[in-house]
Amino acid sequence: MSLSDDELERYARHIVLREVGGSGQKKLKAAKVAVIGAGGLGSPALLYLAAAGVGHLRVIDHDTVSLSNLQRQIIHKTSATGRPKVESARETLAEINPHVAVDGRNTRITEANASHLLDGVDLVLDGSDTFATRTLVNATCAAAQIPLISAAMSQWEGQISLFDPARGGPCYACIFPTPPAPGQAPSCAEAGIMGALAGVMGAMMAGEALKHITGAGQPLRSEMLIYDALWGETRKIHTRARPGCPVCGG
Numbered sequence: 001m002s003l004s005d006d007e008l009e010r011y012a013r014h015i016v017l018r019e020v021g022g023s024g025q026k027k028l029k030a031a032k033v034a035v036i037g038a039g040g041l042g043s044p045a046l047l048y049l050a051a052a053g054v055g056h057l058r059v060i061d062h063d064t065v066s067l068s069n070l071q072r073q074i075i076h077k078t079s080a081t082g083r084p085k086v087e088s089a090r091e092t093l094a095e096i097n098p099h100v101a102v103d104g105r106n107t108r109i110t111e112a113n114a115s116h117l118l119d120g121v122d123l124v125l126d127g128s129d130t131f132a133t134r135t136l137v138n139a140t141c142a143a144a145q146i147p148l149i150s151a152a153m154s155q156w157e158g159q160i161s162l163f164d165p166a167r168g169g170p171c172y173a174c175i176f177p178t179p180p181a182p183g184q185a186p187s188c189a190e191a192g193i194m195g196a197l198a199g200v201m202g203a204m205m206a207g208e209a210l211k212h213i214t215g216a217g218q219p220l221r222s223e224m225l226i227y228d229a230l231w232g233e234t235r236k237i238h239t240r241a242r243p244g245c246p247v248c249g250g
Contacts, residue, residue, distance in 0.1 A: 001026050007099060011053050017216075024214035025053060029099075031213045032056040034121040036109060036137055038085040039063070040193065041127030041151050043075035044202030045209070049125075050093045050100045052210055057093065057100055060117055061085045062108035072195035109133060114140040123212060125205050126150040129187065131179045138163060138172035142248045148172065149208050149220075151201045154186070156194050156230035158201035162208055162220045165241060165248035169221040174242035174250065197229045 003011070003025060014020045014028075031054050035042050038061040049057060065073075065080045065088055073085075080088035086104030093102050109117055109128075114136055118124060124146055126137045134150060141148040145166035152159055165171045204225070211217045227234050243250040 001030050003029065004099075007053065010097070010099075014052065019216035020210075020214050024216065027213050027215075028053045028210065029055040031123065032058070032121045033123045033125065033209060033213075034058040034060060034118055035125045035127065036060050036133070037127035037129070038073070038075060038089040039069065039127060039129065040072045040188070040198035041153070041202045041205060042125070043073045043089070044199045045125055045127060045205040046075055046089060046093060047096065048203055048206035049209060050097045050102075052206070053097065053099060054209070054213070055100060056103070056121075058103045058105065058117075058121060059086050059089050060105045060107065060109055061089075062106060068189075072193060072198040074199065109136065111136060115144070118144065118146060121146060123209055124148045125209060127202065127205070131176070134172060135176075135179075139247050142166075142171045142173075147212060149205050149212070151205050153193065153197055153201050154188070155191050156197060157226065157228050158197055158204075159224055159226045160201060160204050160208065160220060161224040161239065162212065164221050167221065168241075170239050170241040170250075171245065171248040173247040174245045175224070175239050177242065177245070194229055197227075200227060200229065 011025050015022055033054050038059050063085050065076045075092050076088045084106045086106045090102045090104045124141050147164040149162050163172045211219050222239050224237050224239050241250045
């Protein structure tokens with residue numbers, strides 16, 4: 001797979017990175033990445049994946065744009081209010097990088113369609129906001145041996161990890177085997193969310209994706225990074241597969 005003159009200029013700052021180079025940029029161009037949710041996390045992740053030249057992006061979201069989204073969901077404009085998020089996202093991404101193919105799926109991911117929606121992709125980024133969706137995406141990825149970058153956030157704090165049991169790491173269910181107790185994990189509408197936190201965490205998701213695809217650096221496999229925006233602190237915790245995990249087998 002070759003890069004055009006336009007692409008060579010567009011991605012020049014990547015190509016001069018020794019960890020990426022021309023070969024890494026070609027890997028990005030060949031990659032197929034699915035992003036669950038074009039909301040707070042998915043918006044910045046999609047923007048940076050497209051700008052980086054990830055060749056095929058599959059955007060999965062069933063929601064429409066509302067005014068309350070715009071405080072953090074930066075892929076959408078005020079004029080997109082009321083429109084499907086996948087349509088709004090596709091238009092924005094086309095303006096950012098016409099070399100990227102965007103496949104918008106205006107549907108909710110369910111047990112009935114999850115395998116179909118994620119079929120053929122090399123990597124999944126999960127920016128969904130419910131435990132049920134995260135566990136479903138994790139189970140689907142584990143069964144298909146697709147690496148999964150999952151992030152979550154609330155108020156001022158976010159977390160991110162790469163779940164990749166096929167390559168020795170734990171899956172999401174190893175770390176979070178049971179749903180949170182009622183009231184323990186309130187939604188953004190209930191608890192609030194600092195808008196720029198979504199940008200930080202979504203950009204981290206894109207960064208982990210670029211590392212995974214190109215083979216650069218050390219991915220967050222078997223580690224979880226926690227970022228506290230209120231106090232400007234980050235910390236990492238080691239994670240490991242849970243013996244007997246019903247999803248990945250530990």
